[in-house]
Amino acid sequence: MHDLAQVVRDSYPPSISTRPCHLFDRPSRVSSPWQQPSVKETNIFFGQYQPLSVIENWMRLLQSLFTTHVRLIQIGTSYEGRDIQALRVGVRASSDNPHKTIVVSGGSHAREWISTSTVNYVAYTFITAYGRSKDVTDLLDRFDFVFIPSLNPDGYVYTFEHDRLWRKNRQNTSLPFCTGLDLERAYGFEWSGDVNKDNPCSESFAGGAPFEAHEARQFSDWARNETDNNDNKIVAFLDLHSYSQQVLYPYAFSCTSAPPSLENLEELAIGLAKAIRTTNGEAYGVASACEGSVPDPVDKGSVPDPVDKGSIASADDQAQAKELRSQKGSGGGSALDWFYHELKVPYTYQLKLRDTGSYGFLLPSENIVPTGKEAFKAVEYLGKFIAHRKDIREST
Template identity: 55%
Template sequence: MQLPARHLIALSALLAFVPTPPTVWAAGIQPAWYHREAHPERGDGYVLPFLKRLRDSAIELILGPPPSSRAKPVWADAASVHARYRDDVVIRFNVTNPQEETALSVAAVQLILDVWAFTPDYVDVRISKRYLPGLLKLLPDSLQHTVLISDVAAAAWATFPSADAPLSDFDSMSTPAKRNMLASGADNIFFSDYQPLLVITNWMRLLQALFPSFTNITSIGKSYEGRDIWAFRVGEPNPDEKGPRKTILVTGGLHGREWISTSTVDYLLWSLVTSFGTDQMITKLLRRFDIVFVPVMNPDGYEYTWQEDRLWRKSRQRTKMQYCQGLDLDHAFGYEWESTQHISDPCSESYGGEEPFQSIEASDIADWAKNQTENGVKFIGFLDLHSYSQQILFPYAYSCSVDPPNRENLEELAVGLAKAIRLSSGESYTVASACEGALARSYSASDSYPRVESGGGSAIDWFYHELKARYSYQVKLRDTGSYGFLLPKEQIVPTGEEMLSALKYFGDYLLGNNGIESFPPEKAYEPLSETEWRDLRKRRR
């Protein structure tokens, strides 16, 4: 009898987690049907030979062949990364008035600058040291600047897996050492590095094979280059439930270079799947709601960051200008889409296309979401993870002159999310309207002042307005500028943990408990002080 492939994967993966039977260890017996493998540090262990081969084959299927058998790495080499970014630095400009932002905006268009972050207080820009003097000549003397990252090449290369990373030599380790590593927690392996697209896809398939009763993986669309956009649904349907199934959508990787957003979605997915049935709040949540995780919304861009350009932002779709490929997916959705000077140039990092939904990926995602709503799904929450600047932003992104109808509820929940993160890790996340998060001051859609970046065509606005996702947020993860998009891999798990606390609060709020169950008992009823409110909330200017 031939088992389905997914059953073989599930069986072998489970065997990898199961230690040698304690009775065999205790008795010191070596049955004839066991194979003894020596381990100088930890003693002897026993593994069925055919099970060992089955397990190792599954691991190789999921994690790839051992380093010795690989023709070449699945990512760019150090020489190409250093050659591409050898003269680059990241500069922070402390914007204090509209005139300074106007000058910076004009310079960004003229020089086609790579703007990394734009908040009410600062704008971060990546630029070659050779062009920095020319940029400074275009800006007023009052616009102060500091160097955030002096060696972009070194910081970029440090985010790739190293030669001695756990997954790199996993297959060559002894069996007891593998058991010890796996027993210490899968997050310590998979989340010890950023992972390439193929590994993420196979890892999700493994999880679905291990937990088939309440998970499902499906393709919700295709990228421009033909890659699947995978979604992982978690939830236990209730046969007695009536009406549309309430659903929370959690996405990452809308911009290719924001690796921490993809890893964090993966961490949330893994945490909920492995906590179902053991964590009371998560179990209750998954019985009332489905949660759909999409770790890589922009698979072409993400893959390109591994193979060619670590700091690539857009998709890889062709444009009207041959040498300027890609669309910014967060300016490609149809609600309040706009074509301004800043996003009409295909070479701009903010280029959203010549018309709404020109982006293949944005169009497919929107079609999938609309199809879901027509077939018994109601999107009630949307969390779109990005990096960086540690902000929780709510609609609308396109204009500060229009408030969403439930602004007070949006702001209340956002402040609760920020509090949950602070109690979890001590990190401070600010709360603001998405329009404020992108500007030095409040603008209306009719303002003639040039803006550093337009907010039209945003995913959070489209899901909020078109699909009525009542609680829609863009969350910009760690950090606040020391590393920017090049956050060290050591911060993958801490970022995932703090966002898990936020997601639990989010779910508990939707369950009607106002987040009480997600806080430690001694913190549950602790009110926010005036100072905490000021720190958490960026006030409109």
């Protein structure tokens, strides 16, 4: 970037003290009961990246405005004591008829602001489309959607107050000047934190043991309780990240171990990429997570684009990606793999959002709405796909 400091400054929102009351505009009434949903372009909430305090107030307001199908829930608490909040969106006929659950999360890496804003956009579109869009209404009558804007609220706040490009959480380590654990390396399946266990300053430092990262433990405990004790079986998990425009499926830890349901995962992944492409014309690649992972900018080397416009990665690209991964370290301990293998969630994906590197983690706020529209179409497609799967319908 020609002027990195200016790009960083431009990514921050202006002061919210002078913003008008239509910050939380509800959509205008429409004549057709099944008009396709769209967030008002004048809704200033999606005009800029919002700090955590504004997001939390916004979530509380949505719960109060849409009492029939929105509940504000708590996933857990962060290392510094902040609530990890989520919106549960869906219409439950009775407590004796629990809904299957689709989880959409963002913000595991603090600097990936577009993931947090996109979760908010998708949640808002689902909420306001209920009763207006037949497709969305059918999905919310069938499923609960749990939208988690920021799994890493401490890190997210830190990016607003101190360091825009901070990645990890804010947990103490053995070195007082090297704070934070990488939530995307912290889960208990094929955990490989020993790769950099002696380097707490590493961007991908996972701690000394699986689930040492506080927020990862909180999230996994909530998810297991959701499935084991509340009968709200999680049937899909979509983890939003940036950047590189890819739809990634398990496994992240290895390119040599194929998931048992590989064909089903690929089928849906290709459908998600197509749903995105038909929205704004943006091409998202499709690959297993081990093939598609892109090294952090601080690392030497780069992984070539493993996908050509939505197709599966070629053998040469897979080999190059595997070699670079072996040099960089394992992708074990990911939420993607843990939900798929340990919690037995049949459809788990990482959706790496815009862009492909021009701005990276500093994606301008003008991309919030178009990225949100792409992600909404992907989540809507995911819900429709699962709704038509006989094995999902009949599972308990």
